[in-house]
Amino acid sequence: MKILVTGGGGFLGQAIVKLLLQQDHEVCSFSRNIYPQLTQLGVDQFVGDLADLSAVVNAVDGCDLVYHVAARAGVWGSYNQFYQPNVVGTKNILLACKKCAVTKLVYTSSPSVVFDGSDMENIDESVPYPDHFLSWYPQTKAEAEQLVLAANDASFATVALRPHLIWGPEDNHLVPRILERGRAGALRRIGKRPCLVDTVYIDNAAKAHILAAQNLSTGSAVAGKAYFIANDEPLPLWDLVNKILAAGGVPPVKKTISPALAYAAGWFLERCYQGLRISTEPRMTRFVAKELSTAHWFNLSAAKIDLGYQPEVSITQGLSRLQSWLQSKG
Numbered sequence: 001m002k003i004l005v006t007g008g009g010g011f012l013g014q015a016i017v018k019l020l021l022q023q024d025h026e027v028c029s030f031s032r033n034i035y036p037q038l039t040q041l042g043v044d045q046f047v048g049d050l051a052d053l054s055a056v057v058n059a060v061d062g063c064d065l066v067y068h069v070a071a072r073a074g075v076w077g078s079y080n081q082f083y084q085p086n087v088v089g090t091k092n093i094l095l096a097c098k099k100c101a102v103t104k105l106v107y108t109s110s111p112s113v114v115f116d117g118s119d120m121e122n123i124d125e126s127v128p129y130p131d132h133f134l135s136w137y138p139q140t141k142a143e144a145e146q147l148v149l150a151a152n153d154a155s156f157a158t159v160a161l162r163p164h165l166i167w168g169p170e171d172n173h174l175v176p177r178i179l180e181r182g183r184a185g186a187l188r189r190i191g192k193r194p195c196l197v198d199t200v201y202i203d204n205a206a207k208a209h210i211l212a213a214q215n216l217s218t219g220s221a222v223a224g225k226a227y228f229i230a231n232d233e234p235l236p237l238w239d240l241v242n243k244i245l246a247a248g249g250v251p252p253v254k255k256t257i258s259p260a261l262a263y264a265a266g267w268f269l270e271r272c273y274q275g276l277r278i279s280t281e282p283r284m285t286r287f288v289a290k291e292l293s294t295a296h297w298f299n300l301s302a303a304k305i306d307l308g309y310q311p312e313v314s315i316t317q318g319l320s321r322l323q324s325w326l327q328s329k330g
Contacts, residue, residue, distance in 0.1 A: 002026045004063045006050070006093065007070030008043060009035030011172055012108065012163070015206035016067055017043060023210075030059040031070065050089025053096070060096035065213055068093045068148075069108045073173065075135050075288055076273075076281040086140035087147070094151045102156070106212045107148040109160040111228060111298065112138035117290045119195070124299040125226055135287035145226060152224035157216050160226040161208055164296060167244070168202030168318055169325035175244060179326075182250040186283065189238050189256040190293040196234035198297035201318035204311045205229060211307040227303040231311045231318075234297035240315070247323035262289035 003020055007013040008029025014037065020027045021041060028044040029035070038045055048055030050070060060066060072085040090107070097105055111120070115138060116130035129146070133139035145160050152158040167174045181187045200208075208229045215222045242252040266289045269282035303309040313321075 001064040002028070002062055003065045003067065004028050004030060004059055005067045005069060006030045006059075008045070009033065009038055010069065011170060011202065012166055012205055012209075013067075013069040014038070014170070015202050016069065016209050017041065019206055019210050028059065028063070030056070049085075050092060051084045053092045056089075056092040057096040057099055060093070060102060061100045063100065063102055065104045065106070066093065066097055066102055067106045067108070067209060067213070069209075071108070071141065071144075072137070074137060074281070075285050077136065077279075079136050082136040082140040086137075087143050090144035090147055094147060097156065098151075103218065104213060104216050105148065105151075105156070105158045106209055106216065107145065107158065107160045108209070109145040109148075109162045109226060110138065110141050111162045111164045111296065112291075113142035113145050113162070115291075115296075117294070119295040121196070121295045121297060122299050123228075125228065125302055134290060135285065138287075149224050149226060154218055157218045157220065157223040159212050159216050159222050159224070161212055161229050162226060163200045163205040163208065163229040164298070165197070165199040166202055166205045167199060167322070169321055171202070171322075175248075175322065178241060178244050179248040179250055182245045182248070182253065187241070187253045187255075188262075189253055190262045190289060191259045192256060193293070194236040194239075195293065195295040196297050197237040197240065197295065198230040198232065198234040199240065199315075200230045201311070201313045201315065203313045203318075204231060207312060208303065208307065208309050211309055215307055221306050225302075225306070227307060227309075228298035228300060229303055229309065230298055230300060231315055232300050233311075233315050234295075235315065237292065243315075243319055244322070247319050248326050259289065259293035262293065265289070 003025050008017050009031045030046045046059035072082050114127045148158050266284040266286040
């Protein structure tokens with residue numbers, strides 16, 4: 001098939017691209033920049049903005065399947081900075097798919113679309129969207145996910161995946177942030193409660209996307225549904241953080257602050273940064289304070305049954321691969 005991956009030069013997008021190329025598909029990418037790695041792989045690259053419908057249609061035209069991976073991530077920024085790529089961009093992808101007669105769309109969502117600030121323990125996909133969000137990212141991703149699932153019909157099959165905290169070699173977001181803050185001595189445990197968190201190794205997240213497309217067709221059991229994706233290995237959050245720090249040769253986090261103090265600090269810093277119009281991310285936000293002091297692990301039964309998903313790389317194996325990669329990069 002001819003397949004488009006939006007955000008094909010990103011961490012997850014590139015992992016999906018590589019798997020698709022191994023299956024001899026013709027793959028193209030839509031991103032804001034040209035990525036030399038994709039050029040080396042022989043991937044056709046379309047450069048543009050998701051908010052530009054004509055650019056999106058140009059990239060989608062002639063494709064059989066679209067993986068919509070690209071999004072504005074993060075915990076800081078204006079509403080419009082998140083709304084344009086995440087909501088308007090997704091609307092444009094859906095419009096382009098309809099216009100170009102694409103029959104299948106796999107959308108990359110996030111478990112944060114159902115996070116209400118409390119523990120998420122062994123939850124499944126029946127958990128509703130919350131009434132209020134602490135950050136523009138989960139709010140706009142939730143709106144986009146609902147648009148994708150509502151677009152599923154008799155001629156157009158859609159599915160949404162919710163991978164949780166993807167990490168591994170080539171990571172340009174989570175692992176670098178942890179290592180950078182760890183080296184600077186800026187990390188603090190939030191609370192002493194051993195909150196279990198289930199993350200996902202990059203290879204497992206990418207494979208889940210391939211399985212979703214393989215099982216997706218109009219009227220199938222997968223069509224119009226969302227699925228949590230994780231490693232099925234919940235660990236105390238700070239144990240995993242310390243394992244990632246160890247892989248990078250950084251000492252473990254030992255200092256602790258209370259969840260209430262972290263939340264109050266996040267509230268105060270958000271107000272200050274907004275009032276002073278500071279664009280850089282605060283050291284703490286309310287969303288991060290809640291994320292780092294609550295449990296996040298999921299019932300993966302639906303993904304296992306409907307998609308045939310089984311994590312192939314364990315956390316221990318993933319950490320070993322991560323350490324080797326970090327050492328190779330100096």
